[in-house]
Amino acid sequence: xxxxxxxxxxxxxxxxxxxxxxxxxxxxxxxxxxxxxxxxxxxxxxxxxxxxxxxxxxxxxxxxxxxxxxxxxxxxxxxxxxxxxxxxxxxxxxxxxxxxxxxxxxxxxxxxxxxxxxxxxxxxxxxxxxxxxxxxxxxxxxxxxxxxxxxxxxxxxxxxxxxxxxxxxxxxxxxxxxxxxxxxxxxxxxxxxxxxxxxxxxxxxxxxxxxxxxxxxxxxxxxxxxxxxxxxxxxxxxxxxxxxxxxxxxxxxxxxxxxxxxxxxxxxxxxxxxxxxxx
Amino acid sequence: xxxxxxxxxxxxxxxxxxxxxxxxxxxxxxxxxxxxxxxxxxxxxxxxxxxxxxxxxxxxxxxxxxxxxxxxxxxxxxxxxxxxxxxxxxxxxxxxxxxxxxxxxxxxxxxxxxxxxxxxxxxxxxxxxxxxxxxxxxxxxxxxxxxxxxxxxxxxxxxxxxxxxxxxxxxxxxxxxxxxxxxxxxxxxxxxxxxxxxxxxxxxxxxxxxxxxxxxxxxxxxxxxxxxxxxxxxxxxxxxxxxxxxxxxxxxxxxxxxxxxxxxxxxxxxxxxxxxxxxxxxxxxxxxxxxxxxxxxxxxxxxxxxxxxxxxxxxxxxxxxxxxxxxxxxxxxxxxxxxxxxxxxxxxxxxxxxxxxxxxxxxxxxxxxxxxxxxxxxxxxxxxxxxxxxxxxxxxxxxxxxxxxxxxxxxxxxxxxxxxxxxxxxxxxxxxxxxxxxxxxxxxxxxxxxxxxxxxxxxxxx
Ligand SMILES: Cc1cc2nc3c(=O)[nH]c(=O)nc-3n(C[C@H](O)[C@H](O)[C@H](O)COP(=O)(O)OP(=O)(O)OC[C@H]3O[C@@H](n4cnc5c(N)ncnc54)[C@H](O)[C@@H]3O)c2cc1C
Ligand SMILES: Cc1cc2nc3c(=O)[nH]c(=O)nc-3n(C[C@H](O)[C@H](O)[C@H](O)COP(=O)(O)OP(=O)(O)OC[C@H]3O[C@@H](n4cnc5c(N)ncnc54)[C@H](O)[C@@H]3O)c2cc1C
Ligand code: FES
Numbered sequence: 001x002x003x004x005x006x007x008x009x010x011x012x013x014x015x016x017x018x019x020x021x022x023x024x025x026x027x028x029x030x031x032x033x034x035x036x037x038x039x040x041x042x043x044x045x046x047x048x049x050x051x052x053x054x055x056x057x058x059x060x061x062x063x064x065x066x067x068x069x070x071x072x073x074x075x076x077x078x079x080x081x082x083x084x085x086x087x088x089x090x091x092x093x094x095x096x097x098x099x100x101x102x103x104x105x106x107x108x109x110x111x112x113x114x115x116x117x118x119x120x121x122x123x124x125x126x127x128x129x130x131x132x133x134x135x136x137x138x139x140x141x142x143x144x145x146x147x148x149x150x151x152x153x154x155x156x157x158x159x160x161x162x163x164x165x166x167x168x169x170x171x172x173x174x175x176x177x178x179x180x181x182x183x184x185x186x187x188x189x190x191x192x193x194x195x196x197x198x199x200x201x202x203x204x205x206x207x208x209x210x211x212x213x214x215x216x217x218x219x220x221x222x223x224x225x226x227x228x229x230x231x232x233x234x235x236x237x238x239x240x241x242x243x244x245x246x247x248x249x250x251x252x253x254x255x256x257x258x259x260x261x262x263x264x265x266x267x268x269x270x271x272x273x274x275x276x277x278x279x
Numbered sequence: 280x281x282x283x284x285x286x287x288x289x290x291x292x293x294x295x296x297x298x299x300x301x302x303x304x305x306x307x308x309x310x311x312x313x314x315x316x317x318x319x320x321x322x323x324x325x326x327x328x329x330x331x332x333x334x335x336x337x338x339x340x341x342x343x344x345x346x347x348x349x350x351x352x353x354x355x356x357x358x359x360x361x362x363x364x365x366x367x368x369x370x371x372x373x374x375x376x377x378x379x380x381x382x383x384x385x386x387x388x389x390x391x392x393x394x395x396x397x398x399x400x401x402x403x404x405x406x407x408x409x410x411x412x413x414x415x416x417x418x419x420x421x422x423x424x425x426x427x428x429x430x431x432x433x434x435x436x437x438x439x440x441x442x443x444x445x446x447x448x449x450x451x452x453x454x455x456x457x458x459x460x461x462x463x464x465x466x467x468x469x470x471x472x473x474x475x476x477x478x479x480x481x482x483x484x485x486x487x488x489x490x491x492x493x494x495x496x497x498x499x500x501x502x503x504x505x506x507x508x509x510x511x512x513x514x515x516x517x518x519x520x521x522x523x524x525x526x527x528x529x530x531x532x533x534x535x536x537x538x539x540x541x542x543x544x545x546x547x548x549x550x551x552x553x554x555x556x557x558x559x560x561x562x563x564x565x566x567x568x569x570x571x572x573x574x575x576x577x578x579x580x581x582x583x584x585x586x587x588x589x590x591x592x593x594x595x596x597x598x599x600x601x602x603x604x605x606x607x608x609x610x611x612x613x614x615x616x617x618x619x620x621x622x623x624x625x626x627x628x629x630x631x632x633x634x635x636x637x638x639x640x641x642x643x644x645x646x647x648x649x650x651x652x653x654x655x656x657x658x659x660x661x662x663x664x665x666x667x668x669x670x671x672x673x674x675x676x677x678x679x680x681x682x683x684x685x686x687x688x689x690x691x692x693x694x695x696x697x698x699x700x701x702x703x704x705x706x707x708x709x710x711x712x713x714x715x716x717x718x719x720x721x722x723x724x725x726x727x728x729x730x731x732x733x734x735x736x737x738x739x740x741x
Contacts, residue, residue, distance in 0.1 A: 023495060032494075037452060043545065043553040044452075068553055084452045086489040215540055218450045218491055219676045220460075220517035222534035232521055232528075237676050251528040254628035 002085040005058050007078050010140040014064050014108055015074055016050065022057030024049075024087045030119035031093030031112075031209065031241060034061065035217045037084040038072045045069045046214045046236075048112040049088060059087070062111030062140075089217045090240045094207070098125050098181045102174055103149075104167050104195050105131040106187020110141050112209055113186040117148060126150045128180075130170045132191070136161035167191065168198045175202045182207060185244055189253045196244035208244035210235045212256060226252050282319035285388030290395055295608040299579055302464050302548060305605055306370070311351070314399040318346035320384060321391050328381035329393060335361045335724040339378055339393055346396055355404035358397060363433040363727060366405060366471045367458060368720050369398025371569075373599045377720075405474060414483050418442035420737045423507040425492045425678070428456020429719045430513030430710025432475060433726030434733075439482040441734055446507070447479075448490040453544065456515055457711075458719070460544040461536065463573050465580070466602070469543075493681035498706060508740065509705045509733045512693060513726055516711035518673040522565070526622025527668070531557060531630035535566070535574040535669035542577050559583050559665025563633045565619055566669030567591065572602040574667045575611050585611045586661055590618040590638050590651045614661065616640075618653060622666055633661045674712050682706075690715060699729030707733055 005018040024034065033048045051060040065074050076082065093116045095101075101120050105113030110131050120127050129149040133139045134157050146152045153170035154162035163170060171183070175198075183206045185195040192208040199206045212224045212235050219237040226235055227248035233239065291307040298305055309317060321343045329339045338357050345354035358365045374380075374394035382390030420443045424435045427449040435445045453459050455472040480486065492498065492514075501507045519534035521527050538556070541547040545554035562578040564571050567589035575585045587606070589596060592615050596603055607613070616638045623632040637657035640649035674691045686694040686702035692715055699707040709725030711717055 027495060041546075041552055043555075072553075084489050086450070086452070086491060088494055089491060215537060215545070216451060216517075218517070220519070221537035221540050222519040222521070223537040225521075225528065227528055232523070234518075237680070248528070251628070254530060255528060257530070 001081045001083065004076055004078050004080050004082065005056070007076070010062065011138050013138065014062060014111070014140050016060055016062045016111075017073075017076070018053070018058040018060045019082065019085055020057055021059045021085050021087075022054075024059050024085070025052040025054050025057050028052050028059065028088040029092035030115040032088035032090050033217075033240065034059065034085055034087030035089060035214065036061075036073075036082055036086070038069060038076070039083050042072065042083060043069045044084070044215055044217075046089070046211070046217065048209075049115065050111045051115055059085075062108065064108035086217065089236060091238075093119070093184065093209070093241055095120050095123055095125070098123075100126040100128075100178075100180050102128045102130060102171060102180050102183045104171055104183060104185045104187070104191075105129070105141075105145070106167060106191040107133060107138065108140070109187030109191070109209075110145070113184065114141050114144055116184050116186070117145065121148050125181075128174055129153070130155070130167045130174070132156070132167035132187070133161070134158075166194065168194050171195065172198055175199065175204065180204050183244075185209070189249055189256065192244060192247075193249035193253075196247070196249070200245055206244040207241050208247060210240050210242055210247065210252065212252060280319055281322070282316055284316075284320060287320075287389045287392040287395070288313050288317045290392070292605075295610075298465065299609055300582075302580060304468050305465050306601075308402055309395055309399045311349075311403075314346055314351075314396060315349060317392050318343045318396055321347070322383055324383050328383065329378040329391075332377040332379070332381040334377065334718075334720050335727070337361050337378075337397070342400060343391065343393070343396060346400060351400055351403040352408065354396075354400040355408075358400055362720075363436050363723055364429060364475060364719070365397055366401035367429070367467060367475070368723070369394050369396075369401055370467050370471075371462060371599075371718075372720050373718065375600045415440055415442045417444060418737075420444065420509075421446075421507050422509045422511065422733060422737075423448060423501045423505070424511045424513060425498070425501075426450075426456060426513035426515055426710075426712070427454035427476070427486065428513055428515050428710060428722060429458065430515070430712070430722040430726035430729075431456065431511065432479060433723040434511045434513060434709065434730045435484045435726075436479050436482065437727050437730035438733060439479065439484045441730070443734075443737070444483070446485040446487060448492050448496075448501075449486065449488045450491040451544065452488050454486050454488060456513075457517075460540045461570070461573070463539065463543055463577055465576065466573065491677065493677035498678065498682045498685070498703070502705060509707065509736060511699070511726070511729055511733065512678055512701070512706065512708040512712055513710045513722070514675045514678050514712045516672045516674045516692075516714075516716045518676055518691070519668065520670045520672060521668055522619065522670060524619060524621050526624050526630065529622055529624045529628050529630045531559060531665045532622055533557070533665070533667050535564070535570045535667050536672065538574050538667050539570075539577060542581075548581060556581065557665055559663070561663045562586070562665040562667060563588055563661050563663035564667045564669055565589075565633075566671070567596040567598060568669065568671070569598045569602060570671075571669035572598045572606050574669050576602075576606055576609060578665070578667065579609050579611055583665065586614050586663070587611060588614045588617050588619060588633065588635060588661065590616065591640065591649070592616055595648070616651065617659075618651065619666075620658070623660065630664055630666050631662070633663050633666055635659055635661060672716050674715060678712070697728070698732035699725060700732060705736065707736075
């Protein structure tokens with residue numbers, strides 16, 4: 001049992017909670033994640049660690065409401081408890097030797113991208129951020145990114161906020177103008193696929209953070225398998241970050257939809273609370 | 280009185296028709312009368328060959344004599360001298376390859392039902408005995424046990440009995456290892472595993488679930504930061520293998536571990552569980568071990584037509600005999616001497632079938648097993664919207680990836696000697712993590728032996 005310390009809605013679909021987990025707060029590094037269960041009957045779901053406060057023993061996660069478990073999580077308030085909170089899992093994002101980077105975040109992926117940007121900055125790297133959303137109402141963490149970045153661009157599909165279009169346009173502009181040590185892409189699979197395609201001609205090292213369906217997070221079930229460079233990798237122990245130019249995104253996209261019909265049912269059960277952003 | 284009956288007294292079982300939809304235990308156990316009769320079939324040979332077949336040398340003829348005399352509690356006491364999990368082992372040990380294989384009565388007819396009698400004695404004990412809650416006198420030593428499968432549980436229990444302060448760290452949200460997430464309820468009721476864990480707790484063992492060692496604390500940090508004097512690694516062999524064939528990434532393709540974990544640990548078959556499980560109509564299970572049988576029988580209970588695809592013959596199936604029989608009774612088809620070469624998919628990357636080749640057994644190899652070879656031009660297809668891979672597992676990867684200086688073998692197994700000592704001082708290991716996937720009793724035995732060796736180590740340090 002762990003206690004929720006604070007709760008804040010970042011947009012109509014995305015909520016941030018801080019959980020009391022001092023042991024995890026002590027150890028977690030950017031790029032790592034937790035697996036949680038809301039209650040004793042619940043599913044185990046992975047969420048990236050969005051920040052830690054060691055003094056208060058707090059670990060923050062930011063989640064988008066997409067299905068049964070995230071809906072149930074969104075019903076919890078500060079002071080409520082969660083059945084399980086396991087972490088830190090996965091390998092921290094590799095920033096070794098990176099002096100100048102682009103961090104690309106898409107949708108709720110920005111929650112995962114922000115700690116990576118922060119860690120790069122703390123390590124003395126120049127950080128250029130490009131973040132993208134479907135529309136203005138879904139924008140999250142834009143101020144946080146702007147504040148720490150050497151250059152900053154935000155896009156929305158409809159252009160009501162920031163530049164119109166997707167993240168690839170500002171990204172390509174950056175790549176045309178300067179050279180970078182690495183591009184970090186974190187967001188929906190189709191976005192990461194496009195980013196990988198966009199950076200390929202520039203031969204810049206591109207790292208994507210994969211988010212396949214997971215159960216145990218210790219390499220035991222194999223359901224988080226992704227194909228990278230023709231080899232099977234387990235995202236929970238080998239990742240979640242992989243060389244974006246080698247990932248078989250099409251297979252990953254198909255696999256992530258494996259439980260679609262079941263989730264539709266779970267949503268029915270929670271339907272009055274259901275809010276969805278399709279990204 | 281000696282009972283000359285040539286065959287075992289039959290084990291009462293749930294009706295095969297009914298159990299297709301039932302998750303309750305299949306084998307129901309002997310009653311007292313039948314147990315006494317079965318025990319009376321033992322010849323009490325001087326040489327005690329059965330004991331040589333037992334990895335932990337349970338004093339088999341002695342406990343059987345107690346049952347025959349109606350002293351069931353006495354029988355339990357004898358088993359418990361050498362086995363930490365009798366109720367479990369009585370149910371899941373491959374007796375036909377161990378104790379019962381050497382039983383003289385098996386020469387003509389069937390061996391004595393040693394496993395059934397072990398189970399009877401253990402069940403009797405739990406139904407009748409009141410366990411004392413006397414805490415053993417503490418010796419002041421603190422030991423960390425990583426993993427709560429049979430190896431970790433046996434090690435923790437033994438150390439606690441000797442007075443050590445033991446903390447078990449388990450990655451999952453429930454303790455028990457494979458006993459909890461792998462072996463299904465219909466073969467090993469979870470209540471039995473929970474009872475064993477309750478017993479450890481009453482000995483003062485602390486169990487910290489949701490604690491992934493290697494990430495939360497490294498093995499080194501368990502010693503330096505948390506102050507444990509010794510560490511036992513019983514992290515098992517859970518890393519599933521795949522075949523590397525086309526279509527393995529398709530939807531509807533699972534490792535047996537994923538399938539069984541969803542079903543057992545996450546209770547996905549229950550109405551109110553939030554965890555989804557893929558209810559295939561036609562399920563193909565690839566493999567021939569206990570894991571394959573369990574996955575197949577679980578799929579059957581979830582309403583599927585199930586075929587087991589195995590590359591050798593019926594004789595070579597490595598699963599427990601009894602499970603193979605139960606699987607057949609439940610209507611599971613066996614497609615033997617067949618090996619998958621591709622998983623066929625539709626346009627949306629859903630599995631729709633399994634392309635296989637027929638195999639024939641060639642010359643025996645070094646280990647005496649006849650290795651299968653493909654017959655040219657023998658390809659055929661099995662229709663399947665769900666394919667479960669039960670091809671064996673390798674040791675869990677996290678510890679070796681995060682523990683500097685820990686020697687490991689070619690398959691990622693932790694290198695440890697007979698006494699469980701690893702290449703690192705004060706770090707011990709045993710069970711599947713060391714041997715690769717094996718059996719409950721071997722893991723339990725290794726955990727117990729390592730506990731002895733930890734005690735010696737701790738004494739030597741003082
Ligand atoms: C390592 C890792 C880190 C993650 N970090 C975050 C995070 O920081 N914030 C966040 O909001 N989400 C994150 N995710 C995704 C998150 O785990 C899923 O959104 C969550 O499991 C959905 O659970 P649910 O029961 O609410 O929805 P479900 O009912 O399970 O699913 C609803 C919809 O979400 C899709 N979906 C299911 N699982 C995933 C998944 N793993 N990834 C993407 N889509 C999925 C389904 O196909 C379906 O369309 C992460 C995933 C991984 C593997
Ligand atoms: C489906 C199935 C059916 C089987 N049927 C039989 C049978 O009928 N008879 C038989 O004798 N054997 C059977 N076996 C094999 C038997 O279960 C194993 O040999 C035995 O459980 C091994 O015990 P162990 O303690 O070494 O490991 P496990 O039981 O695998 O336990 C290891 C534990 O360590 C935990 N762990 C792993 N890594 C970490 C970490 N980094 N930090 C913390 N915890 C960690 C795991 O979560 C797990 O709980 C079966 C196995 C399976 C999968
Ligand atoms: S989540 Fe089970 S192996 Fe990665």
